[in-house]
Amino acid sequence: MKSLDVSAFFAQNATLPFKDRWAVMPLQASIPLSPHEVTSQWDIIQSTPLNGKKRLIYIHIPFCDIHCQFCGFYQNPLRKFNTETYINYLLKEISLEINNTAMQSAPIHAVYFGGGTPSALAAGQIARVIRYLKEHAPLAPDCEITVEGRISDFDDDRVDSYIEAGANRFSIGVQTFNTEIRQRLGRESNEQQIISSFERIAARDSVALVCDLMFGLPNQTTKTWQRDLEIVNELPLDGVDLYSLNLLPTTPLAKGVENKRIEIPSITDKSNFYHQGAEFLSKQGWVHLTNAHWAKNSRERNLYNFLIKQGSHFFAFGSCAGGRLGGQSFMIHRDLNQYYTQLDEGKKPIMMLTGKPVIGEWLYQLQAGIEKGRVDLTKLTEQYHLFAPLIKQWHQVGLLENEDYCMRLTLSGRFWSSNIVQALQQLLLQLNNPEYIEIQKKMAQARQSMNSHPRVAKSNTEKSKHPHQIS
Numbered sequence: 001m002k003s004l005d006v007s008a009f010f011a012q013n014a015t016l017p018f019k020d021r022w023a024v025m026p027l028q029a030s031i032p033l034s035p036h037e038v039t040s041q042w043d044i045i046q047s048t049p050l051n052g053k054k055r056l057i058y059i060h061i062p063f064c065d066i067h068c069q070f071c072g073f074y075q076n077p078l079r080k081f082n083t084e085t086y087i088n089y090l091l092k093e094i095s096l097e098i099n100n101t102a103m104q105s106a107p108i109h110a111v112y113f114g115g116g117t118p119s120a121l122a123a124g125q126i127a128r129v130i131r132y133l134k135e136h137a138p139l140a141p142d143c144e145i146t147v148e149g150r151i152s153d154f155d156d157d158r159v160d161s162y163i164e165a166g167a168n169r170f171s172i173g174v175q176t177f178n179t180e181i182r183q184r185l186g187r188e189s190n191e192q193q194i195i196s197s198f199e200r201i202a203a204r205d206s207v208a209l210v211c212d213l214m215f216g217l218p219n220q221t222t223k224t225w226q227r228d229l230e231i232v233n234e235l236p237l238d239g240v241d242l243y244s245l246n247l248l249p250t251t252p253l254a255k256g257v258e259n260k261r262i263e264i265p266s267i268t269d270k271s272n273f274y275h276q277g278a279e280f281l282s283k284q285g286w287v288h289l290t291n292a293h294w295a296k297n298s299r300e301r302n303l304y305n306f307l308i309k310q311g312s313h314f315f316a317f318g319s320c321a322g323g324r325l326g327g328q329s330f331m332i333h334r335d336l337n338q339y340y341t342q343l344d345e346g347k348k349p350i351m352m353l354t355g356k357p358v359i360g361e362w363l364y365q366l367q368a369g370i371e372k373g374r375v376d377l378t379k380l381t382e383q384y385h386l387f388a389p390l391i392k393q394w395h396q397v398g399l400l401e402n403e404d405y406c407m408r409l410t411l412s413g414r415f416w417s418s419n420i421v422q423a424l425q426q427l428l429l430q431l432n433n434p435e436y437i438e439i440q441k442k443m444a445q446a447r448q449s450m451n452s453h454p455r456v457a458k459s460n461t462e463k464s465k466h467p468h469q470i471s
Contacts, residue, residue: 103315151194202235212346320332362381
Protein backbone atom coordinates (compact mmCIF):
# COMPACT_ATOMS: atom_id res chain seq x y z
CA MET A 1 0.00 0.00 0.00
CA LYS A 2 1.49 3.31 -1.10
CA SER A 3 -0.82 5.56 0.90
CA LEU A 4 -2.90 5.44 4.06
CA ASP A 5 -5.57 7.97 4.98
CA VAL A 6 -4.94 8.73 8.65
CA SER A 7 -6.84 12.02 8.77
CA ALA A 8 -9.99 10.45 10.23
CA PHE A 9 -8.02 9.82 13.42
CA PHE A 10 -6.53 13.30 13.83
CA ALA A 11 -7.14 14.82 17.25
CA GLN A 12 -9.19 18.02 17.55
CA ASN A 13 -6.91 20.13 19.72
CA ALA A 14 -4.71 19.99 22.81
CA THR A 15 -7.52 21.03 25.17
CA LEU A 16 -9.92 18.29 24.07
CA PRO A 17 -8.23 15.89 21.61
CA PHE A 18 -11.40 13.84 21.11
CA LYS A 19 -15.07 14.41 21.92
CA ASP A 20 -15.13 11.40 24.21
CA ARG A 21 -13.18 8.29 25.10
CA TRP A 22 -13.89 5.46 22.71
CA ALA A 23 -14.90 2.16 24.22
CA VAL A 24 -12.17 -0.43 23.73
CA MET A 25 -13.85 -3.06 21.59
CA PRO A 26 -12.02 -6.39 21.65
CA LEU A 27 -10.83 -7.17 18.13
CA GLN A 28 -11.99 -10.67 17.32
CA ALA A 29 -8.89 -12.34 15.90
CA SER A 30 -10.68 -15.39 14.50
CA ILE A 31 -14.07 -16.68 13.38
CA PRO A 32 -16.42 -18.47 15.83
CA LEU A 33 -16.79 -22.15 15.02
CA SER A 34 -20.15 -23.74 14.35
CA PRO A 35 -21.54 -25.65 17.38
CA HIS A 36 -20.87 -29.08 15.85
CA GLU A 37 -17.16 -28.23 15.42
CA VAL A 38 -16.57 -27.16 19.01
CA THR A 39 -16.08 -30.53 20.74
CA SER A 40 -13.49 -31.92 18.33
CA GLN A 41 -11.57 -28.64 18.18
CA TRP A 42 -11.58 -28.32 21.97
CA ASP A 43 -10.11 -31.82 22.25
CA ILE A 44 -7.29 -30.79 19.91
CA ILE A 45 -6.57 -27.67 21.97
CA GLN A 46 -6.47 -29.67 25.19
CA SER A 47 -4.04 -32.24 23.77
CA THR A 48 -1.62 -29.64 22.37
CA PRO A 49 1.29 -28.17 24.39
CA LEU A 50 0.99 -24.42 24.97
CA ASN A 51 4.46 -22.96 24.86
CA GLY A 52 6.10 -19.70 23.85
CA LYS A 53 3.96 -17.42 26.02
CA LYS A 54 3.14 -16.97 29.67
CA ARG A 55 0.13 -18.94 30.87
CA LEU A 56 -2.64 -17.80 33.20
CA ILE A 57 -5.82 -19.09 34.84
CA TYR A 58 -9.01 -17.08 35.23
CA ILE A 59 -11.71 -18.25 37.65
CA HIS A 60 -15.12 -16.58 37.42
CA ILE A 61 -17.51 -16.24 40.35
CA PRO A 62 -20.81 -14.97 38.87
CA PHE A 63 -22.52 -13.81 42.07
CA CYS A 64 -22.95 -10.45 43.80
CA ASP A 65 -24.52 -9.64 47.15
CA ILE A 66 -25.61 -6.18 45.97
CA HIS A 67 -25.94 -4.44 42.61
CA CYS A 68 -23.73 -1.34 42.58
CA GLN A 69 -25.26 1.60 40.71
CA PHE A 70 -22.39 1.92 38.21
CA CYS A 71 -21.78 -1.76 37.51
CA GLY A 72 -22.82 -3.41 34.26
CA PHE A 73 -21.47 -6.83 35.21
CA TYR A 74 -24.14 -7.90 37.70
CA GLN A 75 -25.13 -11.45 36.82
CA ASN A 76 -26.71 -13.52 39.62
CA PRO A 77 -27.98 -12.34 43.04
CA LEU A 78 -26.07 -14.26 45.70
CA ARG A 79 -29.11 -14.89 47.90
CA LYS A 80 -30.90 -16.90 45.19
CA PHE A 81 -28.20 -19.50 44.60
CA ASN A 82 -26.39 -22.25 46.48
CA THR A 83 -22.75 -21.22 46.15
CA GLU A 84 -21.50 -24.53 47.53
CA THR A 85 -23.17 -26.23 44.56
CA TYR A 86 -21.44 -23.79 42.24
CA ILE A 87 -18.01 -24.45 43.76
CA ASN A 88 -18.54 -28.21 43.42
CA TYR A 89 -19.34 -27.81 39.73
CA LEU A 90 -16.47 -25.36 39.26
CA LEU A 91 -14.03 -27.93 40.64
CA LYS A 92 -15.59 -30.54 38.39
CA GLU A 93 -14.96 -28.28 35.38
CA ILE A 94 -11.34 -27.71 36.38
CA SER A 95 -10.80 -31.44 36.92
CA LEU A 96 -11.87 -32.14 33.32
CA GLU A 97 -8.69 -30.52 31.99
CA ILE A 98 -6.28 -30.29 34.91
CA ASN A 99 -4.26 -33.29 33.69
CA ASN A 100 -4.43 -32.49 29.98
CA THR A 101 -1.34 -31.67 27.95
CA ALA A 102 -2.36 -28.04 27.49
CA MET A 103 -2.53 -27.43 31.24
CA GLN A 104 0.52 -29.45 32.24
CA SER A 105 2.87 -28.38 29.42
CA ALA A 106 4.35 -25.30 31.15
CA PRO A 107 4.09 -23.27 34.37
CA ILE A 108 1.12 -21.07 35.24
CA HIS A 109 2.31 -17.57 36.17
CA ALA A 110 -0.88 -15.98 37.49
CA VAL A 111 -4.32 -17.00 38.75
CA TYR A 112 -7.15 -14.48 39.00
CA PHE A 113 -10.48 -14.87 40.81
CA GLY A 114 -12.85 -12.34 39.25
CA GLY A 115 -16.54 -11.75 38.97
CA GLY A 116 -19.06 -10.89 40.05
CA THR A 117 -17.80 -10.69 43.59
CA PRO A 118 -15.54 -13.62 44.57
CA SER A 119 -15.23 -12.31 48.13
CA ALA A 120 -19.00 -12.63 48.62
CA LEU A 121 -18.67 -16.41 48.90
CA ALA A 122 -18.22 -18.14 52.25
CA ALA A 123 -14.73 -18.10 53.78
CA GLY A 124 -13.66 -21.59 52.77
CA GLN A 125 -15.13 -21.78 49.27
CA ILE A 126 -12.53 -19.76 47.37
CA ALA A 127 -9.86 -21.42 49.51
CA ARG A 128 -11.02 -24.85 48.28
CA VAL A 129 -10.36 -23.85 44.69
CA ILE A 130 -6.98 -22.30 45.48
CA ARG A 131 -5.87 -25.45 47.31
CA TYR A 132 -7.00 -27.63 44.42
CA LEU A 133 -4.99 -25.55 41.96
CA LYS A 134 -1.95 -25.53 44.24
CA GLU A 135 -2.10 -29.32 44.43
CA HIS A 136 -2.86 -30.18 40.80
CA ALA A 137 -1.95 -27.28 38.48
CA PRO A 138 1.67 -26.54 37.47
CA LEU A 139 1.81 -23.21 39.28
CA ALA A 140 5.13 -21.37 39.06
CA PRO A 141 6.92 -20.88 42.42
CA ASP A 142 6.20 -17.14 42.21
CA CYS A 143 2.69 -17.52 40.77
CA GLU A 144 0.54 -14.45 41.43
CA ILE A 145 -2.81 -15.55 42.92
CA THR A 146 -5.34 -12.71 43.11
CA VAL A 147 -8.73 -12.61 44.82
CA GLU A 148 -10.84 -9.57 44.00
CA GLY A 149 -13.81 -8.29 45.93
CA ARG A 150 -15.30 -5.54 48.06
CA ILE A 151 -13.78 -4.35 51.30
CA SER A 152 -16.72 -5.27 53.56
CA ASP A 153 -16.29 -8.95 52.66
CA PHE A 154 -12.63 -9.17 53.66
CA ASP A 155 -13.22 -10.17 57.28
CA ASP A 156 -10.63 -12.10 59.28
CA ASP A 157 -12.06 -15.51 58.40
CA ARG A 158 -11.97 -14.88 54.66
CA VAL A 159 -8.59 -13.14 54.69
CA ASP A 160 -6.96 -15.92 56.70
CA SER A 161 -8.54 -18.67 54.60
CA TYR A 162 -7.34 -17.04 51.36
CA ILE A 163 -3.80 -16.56 52.64
CA GLU A 164 -3.53 -20.02 54.19
CA ALA A 165 -4.69 -21.57 50.89
CA GLY A 166 -2.05 -19.65 48.92
CA ALA A 167 -3.50 -16.33 47.72
CA ASN A 168 -0.83 -13.62 47.63
CA ARG A 169 -2.70 -10.63 46.15
CA PHE A 170 -6.00 -8.92 47.00
CA SER A 171 -7.62 -6.48 44.57
CA ILE A 172 -10.32 -4.52 46.37
CA GLY A 173 -12.78 -2.23 44.62
CA VAL A 174 -13.26 0.84 46.78
CA GLN A 175 -14.03 3.37 43.98
CA THR A 176 -14.04 6.22 46.54
CA PHE A 177 -13.55 6.61 50.28
CA ASN A 178 -16.11 9.43 50.42
CA THR A 179 -19.00 8.10 52.49
CA GLU A 180 -21.70 10.25 50.90
CA ILE A 181 -20.72 9.36 47.33
CA ARG A 182 -20.39 5.68 48.25
CA GLN A 183 -23.87 5.51 49.76
CA ARG A 184 -25.38 7.03 46.63
CA LEU A 185 -23.65 4.32 44.59
CA GLY A 186 -25.05 1.53 46.75
CA ARG A 187 -21.81 0.85 48.64
CA GLU A 188 -22.07 0.07 52.34
CA SER A 189 -18.79 0.80 54.15
CA ASN A 190 -17.89 4.32 55.25
CA GLU A 191 -14.48 5.98 55.04
CA GLN A 192 -13.21 4.97 58.46
CA GLN A 193 -14.40 1.38 58.11
CA ILE A 194 -12.52 1.04 54.82
CA ILE A 195 -9.34 2.51 56.26
CA SER A 196 -9.51 0.23 59.30
CA SER A 197 -10.10 -2.83 57.11
CA PHE A 198 -7.10 -2.11 54.89
CA GLU A 199 -4.89 -1.59 57.95
CA ARG A 200 -6.12 -4.86 59.46
CA ILE A 201 -5.38 -6.83 56.28
CA ALA A 202 -2.00 -5.15 55.74
CA ALA A 203 -0.92 -5.98 59.29
CA ARG A 204 -0.57 -9.62 58.21
CA ASP A 205 2.16 -8.54 55.74
CA SER A 206 1.37 -11.58 53.60
CA VAL A 207 -0.18 -10.29 50.37
CA ALA A 208 0.11 -7.53 47.81
CA LEU A 209 -2.78 -5.23 48.69
CA VAL A 210 -4.33 -3.28 45.82
CA CYS A 211 -7.10 -0.67 45.87
CA ASP A 212 -9.27 0.36 42.92
CA LEU A 213 -10.35 4.01 42.73
CA MET A 214 -12.74 5.50 40.19
CA PHE A 215 -12.96 9.04 38.86
CA GLY A 216 -15.91 10.67 37.11
CA LEU A 217 -18.43 9.65 39.78
CA PRO A 218 -21.53 11.74 40.57
CA ASN A 219 -20.81 14.58 43.03
CA GLN A 220 -17.07 13.93 42.82
CA THR A 221 -14.90 17.05 42.96
CA THR A 222 -11.19 17.73 42.79
CA LYS A 223 -11.32 18.10 46.57
CA THR A 224 -12.98 14.72 47.24
CA TRP A 225 -10.67 13.10 44.66
CA GLN A 226 -7.59 14.59 46.32
CA ARG A 227 -8.77 13.20 49.65
CA ASP A 228 -9.08 9.73 48.05
CA LEU A 229 -5.55 9.98 46.68
CA GLU A 230 -4.11 11.10 50.00
CA ILE A 231 -5.78 8.23 51.85
CA VAL A 232 -4.39 5.73 49.33
CA ASN A 233 -0.92 7.17 49.75
CA GLU A 234 -1.12 7.04 53.55
CA LEU A 235 -2.43 3.47 53.71
CA PRO A 236 -0.06 0.46 53.70
CA LEU A 237 -1.05 -0.47 50.14
CA ASP A 238 1.14 -1.97 47.42
CA GLY A 239 -0.81 -0.91 44.34
CA VAL A 240 -3.66 1.28 43.14
CA ASP A 241 -5.80 1.49 40.01
CA LEU A 242 -7.31 4.76 38.81
CA TYR A 243 -10.25 3.89 36.56
CA SER A 244 -12.55 6.26 34.72
CA LEU A 245 -16.28 5.69 35.17
CA ASN A 246 -17.55 3.85 32.10
CA LEU A 247 -21.24 4.64 31.91
CA LEU A 248 -22.76 1.41 30.62
CA PRO A 249 -26.31 1.89 29.27
CA THR A 250 -27.92 -0.95 31.27
CA THR A 251 -26.79 0.26 34.70
CA PRO A 252 -28.99 2.05 37.26
CA LEU A 253 -26.54 4.96 37.20
CA ALA A 254 -26.83 5.35 33.42
CA LYS A 255 -30.61 5.39 33.65
CA GLY A 256 -30.40 8.10 36.30
CA VAL A 257 -28.17 10.20 34.06
CA GLU A 258 -30.47 9.64 31.08
CA ASN A 259 -33.46 10.80 33.14
CA LYS A 260 -31.44 13.82 34.30
CA ARG A 261 -31.80 12.80 37.95
CA ILE A 262 -28.03 12.37 38.23
CA GLU A 263 -25.23 14.50 36.85
CA ILE A 264 -21.73 13.17 36.25
CA PRO A 265 -18.47 15.01 35.50
CA SER A 266 -17.67 15.92 31.89
CA ILE A 267 -14.95 14.29 29.81
CA THR A 268 -12.77 17.35 30.48
CA ASP A 269 -13.31 16.86 34.21
CA LYS A 270 -12.33 13.20 33.87
CA SER A 271 -9.14 14.16 32.09
CA ASN A 272 -8.34 16.60 34.89
CA PHE A 273 -9.01 13.91 37.52
CA TYR A 274 -6.64 11.51 35.74
CA HIS A 275 -3.87 14.11 35.51
CA GLN A 276 -4.41 15.07 39.15
CA GLY A 277 -4.12 11.45 40.26
CA ALA A 278 -1.15 10.54 38.07
CA GLU A 279 0.83 13.65 39.01
CA PHE A 280 0.13 13.21 42.72
CA LEU A 281 1.18 9.55 42.74
CA SER A 282 4.32 10.34 40.76
CA LYS A 283 5.34 13.00 43.27
CA GLN A 284 4.83 10.48 46.07
CA GLY A 285 7.16 7.96 44.41
CA TRP A 286 4.62 5.52 42.97
CA VAL A 287 5.65 3.72 39.75
CA HIS A 288 3.33 4.02 36.74
CA LEU A 289 3.15 0.37 35.59
CA THR A 290 0.29 0.58 33.08
CA ASN A 291 -2.14 3.30 32.02
CA ALA A 292 -4.45 2.82 35.00
CA HIS A 293 -2.16 1.08 37.48
CA TRP A 294 0.55 2.24 39.90
CA ALA A 295 2.80 0.33 42.29
CA LYS A 296 4.20 1.64 45.55
CA ASN A 297 6.82 -1.10 45.86
CA SER A 298 8.21 -4.24 44.25
CA ARG A 299 5.65 -6.50 45.92
CA GLU A 300 3.01 -5.35 43.43
CA ARG A 301 3.62 -6.84 39.96
CA ASN A 302 0.17 -6.62 38.33
CA LEU A 303 1.10 -9.71 36.33
CA TYR A 304 -2.27 -11.05 35.28
CA ASN A 305 -3.75 -7.82 33.99
CA PHE A 306 -0.72 -6.95 31.88
CA LEU A 307 -0.03 -10.45 30.55
CA ILE A 308 -3.59 -10.61 29.21
CA LYS A 309 -2.79 -7.62 26.99
CA GLN A 310 0.41 -9.35 25.80
CA GLY A 311 -1.63 -12.17 24.33
CA SER A 312 -0.83 -14.80 26.95
CA HIS A 313 -2.63 -18.13 26.98
CA PHE A 314 -5.30 -18.12 29.66
CA PHE A 315 -7.42 -20.98 30.85
CA ALA A 316 -10.88 -19.98 32.03
CA PHE A 317 -13.26 -21.72 34.39
CA GLY A 318 -16.68 -20.83 35.75
CA SER A 319 -19.99 -19.70 34.31
CA CYS A 320 -19.56 -16.60 32.09
CA ALA A 321 -15.75 -16.87 32.03
CA GLY A 322 -13.80 -16.10 28.87
CA GLY A 323 -10.39 -17.48 27.92
CA ARG A 324 -7.86 -17.83 25.11
CA LEU A 325 -5.65 -20.84 24.33
CA GLY A 326 -3.35 -21.04 21.33
CA GLY A 327 -4.93 -17.88 19.97
CA GLN A 328 -8.42 -19.42 20.05
CA SER A 329 -10.91 -17.60 22.26
CA PHE A 330 -13.80 -19.19 24.11
CA MET A 331 -16.69 -18.31 26.39
CA ILE A 332 -18.34 -20.46 29.04
CA HIS A 333 -22.13 -20.59 29.32
CA ARG A 334 -23.65 -17.69 31.24
CA ASP A 335 -26.78 -19.59 32.19
CA LEU A 336 -26.11 -21.64 35.32
CA ASN A 337 -28.56 -24.38 34.35
CA GLN A 338 -26.74 -24.88 31.04
CA TYR A 339 -23.43 -24.75 32.88
CA TYR A 340 -24.46 -27.45 35.38
CA THR A 341 -26.19 -29.66 32.79
CA GLN A 342 -23.20 -29.88 30.48
CA LEU A 343 -20.85 -30.62 33.36
CA ASP A 344 -23.19 -33.41 34.45
CA GLU A 345 -22.66 -34.81 30.95
CA GLY A 346 -18.89 -34.61 31.41
CA LYS A 347 -18.51 -31.76 28.92
CA LYS A 348 -16.77 -28.41 29.10
CA PRO A 349 -19.75 -25.98 29.02
CA ILE A 350 -18.53 -23.93 26.07
CA MET A 351 -20.90 -21.35 24.61
CA MET A 352 -18.49 -20.11 21.92
CA LEU A 353 -15.11 -21.16 20.53
CA THR A 354 -13.25 -19.44 17.72
CA GLY A 355 -11.02 -21.01 15.10
CA LYS A 356 -7.35 -20.31 14.48
CA PRO A 357 -6.43 -16.61 14.65
CA VAL A 358 -6.29 -14.67 11.40
CA ILE A 359 -4.58 -11.61 12.88
CA GLY A 360 -0.90 -11.75 13.75
CA GLU A 361 1.01 -11.04 16.94
CA TRP A 362 1.13 -7.35 16.08
CA LEU A 363 -2.27 -6.95 17.75
CA TYR A 364 -0.99 -8.05 21.16
CA GLN A 365 2.25 -6.12 20.76
CA LEU A 366 0.17 -3.02 20.12
CA GLN A 367 -2.10 -3.58 23.13
CA ALA A 368 0.82 -4.26 25.47
CA GLY A 369 2.74 -1.27 24.15
CA ILE A 370 -0.19 1.09 24.67
CA GLU A 371 -0.54 -0.16 28.25
CA LYS A 372 3.11 0.63 28.91
CA GLY A 373 2.89 3.99 27.14
CA ARG A 374 5.35 3.08 24.36
CA VAL A 375 4.56 1.71 20.89
CA ASP A 376 7.23 0.87 18.31
CA LEU A 377 5.49 0.95 14.93
CA THR A 378 8.56 -0.46 13.19
CA LYS A 379 7.83 -3.76 14.97
CA LEU A 380 4.17 -3.77 13.93
CA THR A 381 4.30 -3.14 10.17
CA GLU A 382 6.83 -2.78 7.37
CA GLN A 383 4.92 0.30 6.19
CA TYR A 384 5.34 2.27 9.40
CA HIS A 385 6.37 5.40 7.46
CA LEU A 386 2.74 5.87 6.41
CA PHE A 387 1.93 6.87 10.00
CA ALA A 388 4.19 9.95 9.90
CA PRO A 389 1.36 12.51 9.41
CA LEU A 390 -0.64 11.01 12.28
CA ILE A 391 2.37 10.91 14.61
CA LYS A 392 3.16 14.54 13.82
CA GLN A 393 -0.42 15.67 14.47
CA TRP A 394 -0.74 13.70 17.72
CA HIS A 395 2.56 15.19 18.89
CA GLN A 396 1.37 18.71 18.09
CA VAL A 397 -1.74 18.32 20.28
CA GLY A 398 0.22 16.80 23.16
CA LEU A 399 -0.67 13.11 22.93
CA LEU A 400 2.91 12.03 22.17
CA GLU A 401 6.25 13.05 23.64
CA ASN A 402 8.02 12.78 20.27
CA GLU A 403 7.53 12.44 16.52
CA ASP A 404 9.43 9.16 16.25
CA TYR A 405 8.01 5.89 14.96
CA CYS A 406 8.66 4.59 18.45
CA MET A 407 5.83 6.58 19.98
CA ARG A 408 5.89 7.55 23.65
CA LEU A 409 2.56 8.59 25.13
CA THR A 410 2.31 11.69 27.29
CA LEU A 411 0.02 11.71 30.32
CA SER A 412 -2.69 13.09 28.05
CA GLY A 413 -1.97 10.28 25.59
CA ARG A 414 -2.34 7.71 28.33
CA PHE A 415 -5.71 9.16 29.34
CA TRP A 416 -6.83 8.93 25.70
CA SER A 417 -5.15 5.54 25.19
CA SER A 418 -8.40 3.78 24.25
CA ASN A 419 -8.81 6.17 21.31
CA ILE A 420 -5.18 5.77 20.28
CA VAL A 421 -5.25 1.98 20.33
CA GLN A 422 -8.53 1.86 18.40
CA ALA A 423 -7.15 4.20 15.74
CA LEU A 424 -3.92 2.23 15.35
CA GLN A 425 -5.80 -1.08 15.24
CA GLN A 426 -8.00 0.07 12.37
CA LEU A 427 -5.09 1.48 10.39
CA LEU A 428 -2.83 -1.52 10.97
CA LEU A 429 -5.62 -3.83 9.83
CA GLN A 430 -5.67 -2.03 6.48
CA LEU A 431 -1.92 -2.61 6.13
CA ASN A 432 -1.41 -6.03 7.70
CA ASN A 433 -4.78 -7.74 7.22
CA PRO A 434 -6.71 -6.08 4.37
CA GLU A 435 -8.84 -9.21 4.06
CA TYR A 436 -10.20 -8.64 7.56
CA ILE A 437 -13.26 -6.69 6.38
CA GLU A 438 -14.57 -9.78 4.64
CA ILE A 439 -13.70 -11.90 7.68
CA GLN A 440 -15.66 -9.53 9.92
CA LYS A 441 -18.74 -10.18 7.80
CA LYS A 442 -18.27 -13.93 8.26
CA MET A 443 -17.85 -13.43 12.00
CA ALA A 444 -21.13 -11.53 12.18
CA GLN A 445 -22.87 -14.35 10.30
CA ALA A 446 -21.30 -16.96 12.59
CA ARG A 447 -22.41 -15.08 15.71
CA GLN A 448 -25.94 -14.82 14.34
CA SER A 449 -25.98 -18.56 13.67
CA MET A 450 -24.56 -19.31 17.12
CA ASN A 451 -27.18 -17.15 18.86
CA SER A 452 -29.99 -19.01 17.10
CA HIS A 453 -28.63 -22.44 18.03
CA PRO A 454 -30.70 -24.22 20.75
CA ARG A 455 -27.63 -25.05 22.85
CA VAL A 456 -26.77 -21.38 23.28
CA ALA A 457 -28.91 -19.96 26.07
CA LYS A 458 -28.96 -16.26 26.77
CA SER A 459 -28.84 -15.30 30.42
CA ASN A 460 -31.42 -13.03 31.98
CA THR A 461 -28.96 -10.17 31.63
CA GLU A 462 -27.62 -9.19 28.24
CA LYS A 463 -24.42 -7.61 29.51
CA SER A 464 -20.89 -8.05 28.21
CA LYS A 465 -18.37 -9.38 30.64
CA HIS A 466 -15.34 -7.63 32.08
CA PRO A 467 -12.41 -7.12 32.46
CA HIS A 468 -11.22 -10.20 30.61
CA GLN A 469 -12.57 -9.41 27.20
CA ILE A 470 -11.34 -11.97 24.74
CA SER A 471 -9.73 -11.07 21.47
